[in-house]
Amino acid sequence: MPAATSKIFIPCDTTACSLGADSVAAVVQQAIVENQLPLQLVRNGSRGLYWLEPMIELETPQGRIAFGPVTPDNIDEFMAAECWNCSKQSYTSHPRYLGFTEDIAYLKNQQRLTFARVGVIDPVSLEDYCQHGGFAGLKNALSLESQAIVDIVKASGLRGRGGAAFPTGIKWQTVLDATSAQKYIVCNADEGDSGTYSDRMLMESDPFTLIEGMLIAGLAVGADAGYIYLREEYPLARKVLHRAIEIASENSYLGQNIAGSKFSFTLEVRVGAGAYICGEETSMLESLEGRRGEVRPKPPLPAIAGLFAQPTVVNNVISLATVPIILTQGAEYYENYGAGRCRGTLPFQLAGNIKYTGLVELAFGSSLNTLLNDFGGGTRSGKPMRAVQVGGPLGAYLPESQWDTPLDYEAFIAIDAVLGHGGVIAFDDSVDMSEQARFSMEFCVIESCGKCTPCRIGSVRGVELLDKIRAGTELADNFNLLEDLCYTMENASLCAMGGMTPIPVRSALQHFAEDFEASSRQGNL
């Protein structure tokens, strides 16, 4: 076998596997063994160019080249033409040849800060992680006082990426200032919003970044224990996290005396059980404590009395995973990206009826049109795009006239919408918006924790009202009642579940009123 072994990368993330990446990998591995090829198969994470998955990459002296979407048949062609032999350059004529990965416009036009390593490295190789700048942020943090770390995070302008956009540094300051023998870092990995998958991708493709972010948070506030609350629907992320924690523990990045310092930190993954509401921070804390995921009234804030009544940092996966690059490159570096009060980048996730779906990490300030058209390429069905839901099931449905809205938290609030966790779901003109509005209420019925009345009962009444409206019954009265109900839910619910369910309902009513008339006319239930 020749000495020069090049690497062939096949993603192992959930979406790549859902399209057959494992069978592609099996065929490649078999060919390598049978023909004794100078190739090493590496299962990397996904680059997030999901319409090209399974996308395989070959390492060449000039850089990594990509092929996709690839089927096992394409691998036979790949082997027959000896595409793996870089000196022959026969790969350029492979039907799935895409050129240099880094030159693919979809990837090239992004600003990947949090996702810099995602899809590049083997997710559970500590060596890969360290070679690509991993643990540099932790190393810097270990040389700083707690207050200095908190100050850097404050100065970076990082805001909670779960959707609430609360300044991360201020939350950390509250926990740092709280006096307690025991403090906790809790990572909210209960990514339940439809149309979002950035948490899953990061945990599956670069789990050490999350661990590093949690370690830095622990150093910053004086916490020595952390939990990752992971949703049950992510079985692969669970496996990867368990393995990463195992490796980190074996290499002194978790446990006692981390990286030779006096700092100690333990980390445990706790698995949810299919309750959307547990993405709400206080509900999640209840669940972690072994109870029904019912929302707690605030105050007290979790930063003062959170998990087991101790001061607790509760941050989303992306918030925590962004901390290492801030500590590595400095607050100013990160703060230089973005617009207005939104500093840095947000990983947007294109989903639903979009042609080129995938993860697009961009600095704040770009527009929805850029995502939908320049990156997304319009609808997958080829029909005209009609509505776009941004920010999950509690986010507004936006008509085309609003797609020039800048991607920034405040700009979205100004149009009664939310940016949330960055999920973007497109619908073509076959969508019935009265059906979507009804689903928003129905989802609240299914997922309400039941603690407060506006959410528990309001959502049931909301479904009934929308059924009546869709059947054309006493329209004027029922529209008034629905508005009254929305007002009550919005103002009297204990948390965002009931409080934000009116957002998609109202936006559908406001921007797509014709769908409520049309279905009434046809008595279309």
Next chain:
Amino acid sequence: MKNPPGLLALISACELHWETIVRVNDDDERVWVLVDMPSSVIDNPTEIKNNRAISTSPGVLDPNRKGMSSDPQYTQLAEQIVSELEDSPGALLPVLHALQDKLGFVPTTVVAIIAAGLNLSRAEVHGVISFYHYFRSTPPGRNTIQICRAESCQAVGGRALAAHAIKSLQCNFNQTSADGEFTLAPVYCLGNCACSPAIRVGEAIYGHVDAAKFDSIVSELLTRAVDIK
């Protein structure tokens, strides 16, 4: 769709809300609970054989199912899991997960054991099991098929896929097909939204699932089951 083989006797029938529940036993003395049956079967149990929609797994709803209440295996397993995890703070969810990972469900008979072990009331344990969609108190079918019903999948045919699944498995959501092969469960997002519609079977997640792909996944699962037997 298969019916209880060699139907012997109709044990009881009752109407509950819109469902008619019928209990019958078969040659092997197993009790089958059939729901959504027309009330005519009460008078003529053989009609069950010709009926299309049956949704259940054997004995699921039967509180007197033999071996269930006194099954020492469940008890032993629950005691073992509780003793392993009782020192962990907030141990209830990990305990329930460990049980469901092993058994596919959390038998109601072990609630008291968990409660005693974790110093909780039985009501608290029951309250947690019933709060979370994932935990179940009855055995699922051999395969649980989760179909995503959330917005991203709705945008590209998720509703049609769900309707197709109900029709082809002849069971509704949160029910099990008559042959005990499939439990159909709704799920709200599998994080596979870039390739909607998505479904999940066990640890495997599938993307771009239309009716044809669904049928081929189902048929592969049935083939695999035969192979194992």
